[in-house]
Amino acid sequence: MTNQTPPPDNADDGTPAEYAGSTAATTSSAAIDPHVSTHRAEPIPDPGLPEHTWRPTDVDPRAEKRAERQVAAMFGAAMLCSVLFVVAYFTFDIGDNWDTVAGLGASTVTLGLTLGMALLLIGIGIIHWARKLMSDHELVEMRHPAASPPEDREATVAALNAGLDESGIGRRPLIRNTMIGAVGFLGLPAVVALRDLAPGDVLDIDRLAHTIWEPGMRLVRDVVGTPILASEMEMGDLINAAPEALFPSEENGYPELHGVEEQVEKAKGAIIIVRMNPDDITPAEGREKWTVDGIICYSKICTHVGCPISLYERTTHHVLCPCHQSTFDLADSAKVVFGPAARPLPQLPLAVDEEGYLVAQSDFTEPIGASYWEREKHEQQLQD
Amino acid sequence: MSSSSRIDTSKVATTNGTTAATASKPGRAGSLASWADERLGLGTAMKKNLRKVFPDHWSFMLGEIALWSFVVLLLTGVFLTLWFNPSMGHVTYEGSYDQLRGIGMSESMASTLHISFDVRGGLLMRQMHHWAAMIFIASMMVHLLRVYFTGAHRKPRELNWVIGCLLLLLGTLEGFTGYSLPDDLLSGTGVRAADGFLKATPVVGTYMSFMLFGGEFPGEAVIPRLYIIHVLLIPGILLALIAAHMLLLVYHKHTQWPGPGRTEQNVVGFPMLPVYAAKAGGFFFMVFGVIAIMGGLLTINPVWKFGPYDPTKVTAGSQPDWYMGWPDGLLRIIPSNWETVLFGYTISWNVMIPILIVPPLMLVLLMLLPFIEGWITGDKREHHLLQRPRNAPTRTAVMVALMTFYGLAWAAGGNDIIAIKLDLSINQITYFMRVAIFLGPVLAFWITRRWCISLQRHDNEKLLHGYETGIITRSPDGQYSERHLPISGTAAYTLTARDRDEVLSVDGGRDAAGVPAPNSRSEKVRAKLSSWMFSHNVQKPTAGELEEAHHHAQHEAELQSGLDQPVDGHQFDDHRQRDADQVPLRDH
Incomplete structure (x- = not known):
């Protein structure tokens, strides 16, 4: 396929490691994690990322200009729709003849259409911009196991144990049990306070x-x-x-x-x-x-x-x-x-x-x- | 960033700029960033996340629809609260809507009519809010199916699956509390049925009903109480859970489809800034726009046609919103007289089973699915590459069986509508459903699993014998045959980029001294389940099988083409390799 280069040294600090395509990256030399399944690359070896291909807008200035104008036109039309929303708001009455247009009022229909078109045109414009004009190089980022590194986990367990030990919660069951009791008893006020959801004899189910x-x-x-x-x-x-x-x-x-x-x-x-x-x-x-x-x-x-x-x-x-x-x-x-x-x-x-x-x-x-x-x-x- | 200098932007449109990512000069954005960083210290987190990679696939958009429709719900909901009056105080309607003028109703119904007929854009916002709620729940469901069918619920994402299930539950409750607020005839009927459900709860049910309604049904407390649950309590929990859902998504990094260069260890896609931010942000506007157009053109929940709630009235065809339909369907097909009196107390099985037992049970089952699967497979590895549904036939079939159960229950919830529209007997539909609800899922399971396995076989055929070209050749002795040609290396790799299934086996469960191993019974169950889950699956071909098949194919091709050197076969189709020096262009 393409020339394969090993991933750079910063591959596992979370920063985008490598651009796909013209300088294709593979993971062949990446650290293999035992928790992640690995034996997928058989019976056919991984051919690596396909080469990046240029879009018409990348190589043809006319296509680029056209896309640019299309995006701007959509944003312009969105502005127009917002203005039309205001016009519709003050033009069409509601109340009377509320069901004359499409089973709904002219006001509701036009407000919905103008607001909807303004939003849609902004959305489509942005996505068109992203697809045609923004860089379309795919990036490769390395994953990490969800678990923390073992040393971090050990340190956390140690800190937890130290904290529990210093509190003496294990050595003083009297304090521990009364505290659990005290907090548990808070359930009483919490439940009883709701009694008056149906106050007094309103709760008489008879x-x-x-x-x-x-x-x-x-x-x-x-x-x-x-x-x-x-x-x-x-x-x-x-x-x-x-x-x-x-x-x-x-x-x-x-x-x-x-x-x-x-x-x-x-x-x-x-x-x-x-x-x-x-x-x-x-x-x-x-x-x-x-x-x-x-x-x-x-x-x-x-x-x-x-x-x-x-x-x-x-x-x-x-x-x-x-x-x-x-x-x-x-x-x-x-x-x-x-x-x-x-x-x-x-x-x-x-x-x-x-x-x-x-x-x-x-x-x-x-x-x-x-x-x-x-x-x-x-x-x-x-x-x- | 060191890697940024490697971007080949030589041909990227100049409007995109070539300096943005390199930040060679601290521009205005740079100085703003330093100002913020000196106070918030976000630099370290942002360094990784601004260019975070998200893989691209249309099906990853389903969850996004749910997210954005939730935002639309918040925005339109705030608008509605400015006029809505959640009170059951009695008023006489004096607004613009002729047909109801002079009629007594609750203030909440009157203010709903006010929003609909006397606030410009009010009806639009009401309808947008209701449509957005439907889209919110529907997209959550489809997203859930996508996640499950592609195996994205496996380790390490099980907890995010559980959060997702809770979001679905809360979304449903939020929907119910929301559509109950206008206090129209239809929603009031639903609230009265809900009162019946509460009362069917053993021991505390009657008291729960009295406390929710502030006394006997209907009271005047339930609408204000549902209102605060609808606008504060549930949305607050929803927001928190959505935040957790998204944080875990970012932490785990999104799953991706297997393909050349896409492995379990990496994620390939576009960076958050600019491409994904633009695509996701643009998509928000699109979802918002579609909902606005729906709100403007499509009538939903026309409460003015139903009229105010009156506990003595009901309309034929009363139904809850669609996502509450399946428990309602179960409620309808329960046979008559399922009620027992035990020690002088009434137990209403006819309400408890379809409403209080089965739906919570289904939710728990849904939440447990990844854990059950993990236990059967014993697979403790992380999975970041998605599976095609056909490559997990049993899992796919389980979900299709659940969907069939859901669908049949849902259809049973519309048995009156089906009877009227199709001119059928409602009794016969109900009898049919009582049987189908049990047989349907079994049948669906069996068909789906066989179907998946056939598709797996088809994949193997493609790998071993190539694809069907549609070119028919005739041999000198008159025999016709269709020419098969090898699929591309990329396609072949993608088809084989999956694990081989391993069936768990138990070796007798006894140690050398003949003492049965502890847990051997549960291990045996596990082995049985594992065999049930995997033993029918078709495994991908081995390297040897592939090699042999290719030799065979090559030999065939030589014979058939009558050439004395091997040909790649692509002289018959468009799949010819492009010249290397030709500038490759994408098709669109």
Whole structure:
């Protein structure tokens, strides 16, 4: 191949040792490290680095000038794009007609394009400069084992031992152990200080067992809050409903709810009401009187991880959770017929009040929503 | 520097200057450098690093994409914080977006809409931030695959591999906390599912949920808490780990592909200053530019279409961002009713397995891969030359099996979309996935390994019999054959520049007195694994085999060409040696 010269003396101090190409370097005489695999140069010996070849821009002044102009043109165009960004910023309004251009506003599109082009042109310009005009000689640098030299390691171990010895940590177990204990005990303040992430009785997990439903509370439509007459539900209807207490008024006398409380009760109290042929319903034991003329009501919150279920198939009485496709058979106590959920949707016992509106007989008889560690205990408490 | 005087810059473009590296006169840069050095003493470190050599290959750019998209995330993220209000306080939206005006929502949703419709460039920055996050995670994953497939995770880089895995984990969590912030219907659904995951944790789960949410779901604490995790806690750790990742990269020096003159002891490439600094710096602007154009043209996470979060509502097709898709897929294909009650406590296997057990297990497995491989091979040497995936068939097949598992789980996470788009039954897709998630990886492993071994055979054919020229010759008695010609010496060397695999063997595990050696059981396991890993591999030809093949080929060539002296065969193709005195020019 090319003339091969041994690497210079400074090869292993980390400075670039040698230029590849016209003065090709090989490692044949470099110190062989036993930790590094070496037997690659068989069955064919290493031919050494290939000769460096000149680029057109190295030998042709016209090509060089052209590349120079190309780079400068890109930088110039980048400047223009930045100016256009400013123009676009002050020219195009946002707010109105925000989706007129490419589904987005003229402002967003032009700002994105001008900023993007300014950045791209700078980037391409710099790389073009590097590829065409900067020296393209490859360098050879020697590697070192990742480990420190043995003498350094020994010195470090010696220093460590000296330090430990002088501290007496090995000879004074009383001090050592109490210190470990003292630092370990700091874990207590660290953990306990986080207790008030849910302050006071906000941490009362028994709240999960109850919702805002209570005997006689009306079922109301979830957006407008109007009560539902049992007689106005058609066969096959599904109504997304909520407890009336979430729509307090002077008429119904429920107290005003605060922001957080309202959200929490909304999240737990959501229900779906469907009406089907009473003959289709297979009532579970003890739930024979929980329905009104084929009107049946379940928690809307999936027992898997708590998404609101929503997709109802009238002919099969199946309802599907769009998050993970748990499917419940509403005609058969909302048992799981498909998907990852493990428990049926809790059923809300229904009745009709004297005006003919749907009301709850009681709260749910089991916790609603996703499972949790203490769930079974809560269910036992509710049923006792 | 002594070596600098050796640069042959005689023909390099004059715009490049010939004096820069020699610093013959202390110019303005020189005096600035002395001023700084007298105070910071950086000279010694800079001496080595300013001209540090980095090898060049397109695949080394993948990690760079991740790095630069992280910078874009920091820049666009800071812009967004100037207007974003991470509060769950209830307000009525009164901004520019007609369809939601007068609707009640949280302040965080309202300020997200404000950024999108009332801050010029705000929607651009929001979309850039989200696109950059996707690119950040995607490029980390592809970078991880590149590192593994080429064996760059081997000693001494195992710890950097572990850091990389942690970066991937943190990037994913950062993504989740980020897309949960706007408090729109889609992200709120995700947060509620996350609440379900927390509650499925044994013993402490319910309390963890109450503490994160400041009480029962949804409370009003979770968005501010996720916000500070998203903008301070995780980015801080990410920055520290990225710094460590880069420092180790510099310390180990980058791996390189084998080739003439490229050995385990050296690194061949361009110096940091000027070429690599220019290429990497230019590449930053390119990544930034592409993300800006994507942000300007491609809608992402249009929260205004989803509306504010309402715990009683959900949309069909609700899905997390794609990188959270695979645990979600596992969650979907778990069979019904996997829940047990033990001593009166509820254990939700249906949530724990896909979310709390398998993903952490996969992460630990990923982090352990280099250590497992190192233990099986017993290889304590440093490795700086990369391997082609085909030359480590078992390793390649292991990763392809993992990718298949990931891909199937990910597809299962889109089972509803697949069912709708392809008009299939969602139940059947789910049943299929329940089986495929176990069979798919096994099949993928087997196919990949055989495929790699075939490719190894093909390499050996090229070495021994040359490449297929496409030239068909007809012998006097009418037989047709394709002419093979030897590959170039450079190509041949590059193909053979790899280790021969050694299969570990155990010699009975007993000493002379018949006493079994300690650890002999684990040694036997190791030997078995080593044989499983390597025994099918094709080894490169020996010098003798090569010699014999070349003699044979030469003889053939003589016969076929009807000449009485050996020919190199290149009279049929373009691979003729150039004249030595001709100025060699590169093709581009």
